[in-house]
Amino acid sequence: xxxxxxxxxxxxxxxxxxxxxxxxxxxxxxxxxxxxxxxxxxxxxxxxxxxxxxxxxxxxxxxxxxxxxxxxxxxxxxxxxxxxxxxxxxxxxxxxxxxxxxxxxxxxxxxxxxxxxxxxxxxxxxxxxxxxxxxxxxxxxxxxxxxxxxxxxxxxxxxxxxxxxxxxxxxxxxxxxxxxxxxxxxxxxxxxxxxxxxxxxxxxxxxxxxxxxxxxxxxxxxxxxxxxxxxxxxxxxxxxxxxxxxxxxxxxxxxxxxxxxxxxxxxxxxxxxxxxxxxxxxxxxxxxxxxxxxxxxxxxxxxxxxxxxxxxxxxxxxxxxxxxxxxxxxxxxxxxxxxxxxxxxxxxxxxxxxxxxxxxxxxxxxxxxxxxxxxxxxxxxxxxxxxxxxxxxxxxxxxxxxxxxxxxxxxxxxxxxxxxxxxxxxxxxxxxxxx
Numbered sequence: 001x002x003x004x005x006x007x008x009x010x011x012x013x014x015x016x017x018x019x020x021x022x023x024x025x026x027x028x029x030x031x032x033x034x035x036x037x038x039x040x041x042x043x044x045x046x047x048x049x050x051x052x053x054x055x056x057x058x059x060x061x062x063x064x065x066x067x068x069x070x071x072x073x074x075x076x077x078x079x080x081x082x083x084x085x086x087x088x089x090x091x092x093x094x095x096x097x098x099x100x101x102x103x104x105x106x107x108x109x110x111x112x113x114x115x116x117x118x119x120x121x122x123x124x125x126x127x128x129x130x131x132x133x134x135x136x137x138x139x140x141x142x143x144x145x146x147x148x149x150x151x152x153x154x155x156x157x158x159x160x161x162x163x164x165x166x167x168x169x170x171x172x173x174x175x176x177x178x179x180x181x182x183x184x185x186x187x188x189x190x191x192x193x194x195x196x197x198x199x200x201x202x203x204x205x206x207x208x209x210x211x212x213x214x215x216x217x218x219x220x221x222x223x224x225x226x227x228x229x230x231x232x233x234x235x236x237x238x239x240x241x242x243x244x245x246x247x248x249x250x251x252x253x254x255x256x257x258x259x260x261x262x263x264x265x266x267x268x269x270x271x272x273x274x275x276x277x278x279x280x281x282x283x284x285x286x287x288x289x290x291x292x293x294x295x296x297x298x299x300x301x302x303x304x305x306x307x308x309x310x311x312x313x314x315x316x317x318x319x320x321x322x323x324x325x326x327x328x329x330x331x332x333x334x335x336x337x338x339x340x341x342x343x344x345x346x347x348x349x350x351x352x353x354x355x356x357x358x359x360x361x362x363x364x365x366x367x368x369x370x371x372x373x374x375x376x377x378x379x380x381x382x383x384x385x386x387x388x389x390x391x392x393x394x395x396x397x398x399x400x401x402x403x404x405x406x407x408x409x410x411x412x413x414x415x416x417x418x419x420x421x422x423x424x425x426x427x428x429x430x431x432x433x434x435x
Contacts, residue, residue, distance in 0.1 A: 040065060044075050048082075049413045050114040056415055063415070072412050080365035083108050084119055086391075087137055087145070087405040088378065093398050100402065102127055102135040102149070105162075106392050108380070115409065118163055122407060125162035140362060140405040141194045144203065146172065148192075159194070159203070159230070163410050172205050173228045173235040193256040203230040204238075206256055206274075213244070221245050225261065225274055241277040245270050253293070255361050258304025264291045269298070269306070269321075284308075285319050285332040294356045297370075299363040307367050308332070311357050314340040318367060318383070335367070336383065343381075343388035349374060362406040371404045378404060 033039055043055050043066060052075070056063040065071060085107040091100050107119050127135065130149030138146045145160050158169040172192060195204040207226045212219060224242045228235045246265065255262045261272040262282075267290055269282040284291060288310065299307040301320060308319040318336040344350040358371040358378060372379040378392040378401060394401045 036065065040071060044071065044078060047079055048112060048114050049075075049079075049409065049411065052413050053415070067415050076365070076411060080368060081142065081409040081411040082111070082115065083364060083369065083406055084111070084115065084122055084409055085407050086371075087140065087407060088392055088401070089136060089403040089405065090394060090396075090399040091402045093400055099134050100136045101399065102130055102132045103137050103405065105407070108391065118409060121165070122162045125160070125165065130156060137405050138192045139194045140407065141196045141203075142362075142408040143410045144194060144196065145405070145407070146192055146194050159205075162407070164414075170230065170233060170235075173207070173226075173237070191252070191254050193254065193261070195256050204228065205230065205235065206261070208254060208261065210252075223261075223272055225272070227274060239274070241272065241274045243272050243277055243279045245272065245279055246281075253298075253359065255298045255300060255306065257300035257306050260304070262298055262306055264293070264296075264298070266290055269308075282321060282331075285310075285334070293359070297357045297359050299361055299367065301367075302365060307335075307363065309357060309363075309367075309370060311355065311372075313354060314344070316340060316370070316381070338381075338383070338386070340372075340381075340388065343386070347379075347388065347390060349377075349390075355379065358401075358404045360404050360406060362408070364406070364408070369406075371406075373401055376401050 039062075043052070043062075046052065046055065052066050056066045085105055087103040087105055089100060089103045092098055105122050105125070107123055111119055127147070127149075129151060130147065131151060135147070135149035138148050140146070143161060143163050145162070147156070147158050147160055149156050157172050159172060160169055161167045191206075191208040191210075193206040193208060195206065205228045207228070209224045209226075211222045213222055222242065222244045224240060226240045227238045229238050230236075245263070252263060259274045261274065263270045263272070265281075268284060269291070270279055271282060272279045285308065288296075295311050297309045299309065301307050305320060305322045308321065310317045310319070316336075316338040317334065318338075320333045320335050321331055322333075340355065341350060344355075353375060355372040355374045358373045360371060363369055367383055369383060370381045372381060372388075376394040377390050379388055380391045381388050392401075
């Protein structure tokens with residue numbers, strides 16, 4: 001009851017409002033909103049980056065608070081970028097030519113209404129320029145994808161931003177053929193890796209070349225990494241690194257985290273340091289004898305280390321390596337141990353074939369999720385909430401599920417440009433496209 005009753009001298013009851021007068025209420029609000037510390041504590045709890053766009057429109061003071069890098073780092077730690085959906089890669093089952101088919105986008109539902117525009121942009125982004133066959137995603141970082149495919153007889157390479165289509169498509173830099181000094185390579189191949197910089201605005205591209213070296217009956221590999229940075233639509237060569245490593249697995253799947261490239265070996269993980277051009281060998285955690293791709297997966301960690309995800313029957317274990325140079329098993333930290341049996345029972349999928357890991361380098365901030373494969377179905381495991389659900393199933397008889405590429409919300413938000421006139425803003429169209 002917003003009113004209280006008091007007794008007067010004549011015995012009659014009077015009703016008085018418990019609410020403060022309007023001026024007092026306005027003064028209380030002003031005391032809170034004029035305190036930068038209190039204001040930050042309010043805005044940082046808004047939850048979605050779309051709310052930050054609205055907040056900066058209030059006034060110049062709010063603009064500078066929200067666009068501060070320290071504030072944005074804290075906001076992201078509390079509200080990691082959301083998983084909007086994923087690109088799914090399938091392979092034809094043609095025995096003569098089993099090729100990868102053009103990836104398609106699958107949205108993660110439900111999503112908050114504020115993200116409807118972003119989801120719609122991702123769903124409607126066209127990859128029709130690529131022929132359906134032999135089109136593939138080489139890497140995916142947050143909202144940026146690196147695609148390779150064909151248009152007739154023409155080879156197409158491109159960095160795409162589905163949430164910001166006005167940025168167009170940027171071709172990656174083509175590094176010259178590497179001459180591997182002191183050896184005649186038995187063969188060469190290349191890997192392409194993307195790296196989002198800390199501010200989320202610049203992009204680093206790694207061209208990783210390899211030569212297989214033969215010395216008697218011993219095989220080793222010499223790696224050369226050419227590093228480029230994308231600024232204002234142009235690629236700039238930054239540095240290079242080279243190192244010789246023992247022969248890795250035949251199905252090499254390198255992972256870029258921090259300033260290191262991690263590669264799977266049969267009994268260890270090799271880390272090539274791009275700064276010092278040397279490498280370290282990281283033994284697998286105790287109890288794991290061999291790296292088996294169907295059972296293990298690496299993923300990048302926020303602090304420049306790596307996660308190792310190990311699935312044994314229905315037990316999922318998550319390990320963290322900090323990325324230091326000691327190369328010791330003692331630096332593996334067991335973060336989580338999850339039993340999938342009850343979750344599969346709830347889906348009615350227990351008792352069937354065993355799940356396997358769907359390999360992907362993106363698992364969200366601090367390992368938010370993992371994708372699993374059972375038959376032709378993709379399952380999404382929310383690590384924090386211990387929730388497992390089916391999110392995709394291949395229904396075509398001539399296709400098989402190959403790989404998942406998670407697609408995240410843009411971070412950080414693209415804020416409008418503040419003009420000299422403090423009373424006016426000029427708004428970038430990126431805000432419309434992104435949010």
